[in-house]
Every structure is written in C-alpha cells, then in structure tokens.
Amino acid sequence: MTTIKEVRAEIEKIDHEIIELIHKRVGMAAKVLEAKKKERININDPSQNTVVQDRAVDAATEKNLDTSSVKEIFEILIRMSIERQHELSGEGNLP
Template sequence: MDLMEARSRIEEIDMKIISLISERSDLALKVAEAKRIEGGAVRDEEQREKVISRAIDKAREYGLDPEPVKEIFELLILMNEYRQWQIAEGD
C-alpha cells in the first residue's frame, strides 16, 4: 500500500468513526428520553465508569495506549450528557 492509498483508507475509516459517533449520539437521545420518563439523572457515574473501563480494556486488547482512548470516551460521554441535559431542560 502506498502513501496515497493509506491516506485514502484512513479517510474512509474517519468517515466511519464520524458515522458511529452520530449513531451513538442518536442513541443518547433515546437514553435521555427513557431517563426523563423514569426520572433518572442525566449523569450516571456507575454507567460512566463501566463504559470507560470497557474502552480501556478493549484498547489494551488491541495494543493501544489506553489513556488517549479513555480521553476519547470521556469526551463522547460528555457530548452525550450535554445532549441529554438539553432534553431534560426542554431545549
């Protein structure tokens, strides 16, 4: 694989990542609606820790540095919490 092919493949992967982030965000809206109906809080520390722990374990399994993966997942969680807070406040 030459440089251009590698960059093209990276671009394809980047687009898939963005699509998956969008799908994850859409699911966060469904979670927010369920929490609103059930009276749950937006921030769920136990679930947050499960998600981050799972991401760290999977990063290690793939031979990745777990710290940046942890930071990525913390950001994803914050993005979803922000959307959930917007729904909880009726925006």
C-alpha cells in the first residue's frame, strides 16, 4: 500500500521536472531572439502566441485536462519568454 509520504515524494519529483522544463523553455529565448532579429520579427508575435496556446489547448483536450487552466499556464510561459527576450535585447525590466 502506498503512503501519502510516498505519493508526495513522487509529486515533488514531478514538480522538479516541471521546473527544469520551464527553465529549458525560457532558456530558448536567446535562440528565439536571434532568429527573430534575423527575420525582422517583433519580440512579441501575437500570431505565434496564438499558435502556441492553441497547440497547448489541443494537447490538454487530448489528455482530458482543464483547457482554460492549461491556456493560463501557457500565457505565463509565453510572457516569461517575451520578458526574457526583452531582457536579452537590453529592453527588459528584470534584474
């Protein structure tokens, strides 16, 4: 029989994996910024933001997850990437 402590330890491990993936995703901002500069695309690209959110909602639907919550999570991830790109370009407000 599984104890609550064991379940919580497993959740903690998953939480660390999620943080690592967020770090990896935000870390892609430098590559994204470089490509956007070459292709003369603004840092905030609303059409691409929509593509990312739609893709996330579709994936959430397939997994029977709350799509509005997943959309909110991806709005945050997109915002984090945009903020990092602004920071890297010298326009950011982050330390």
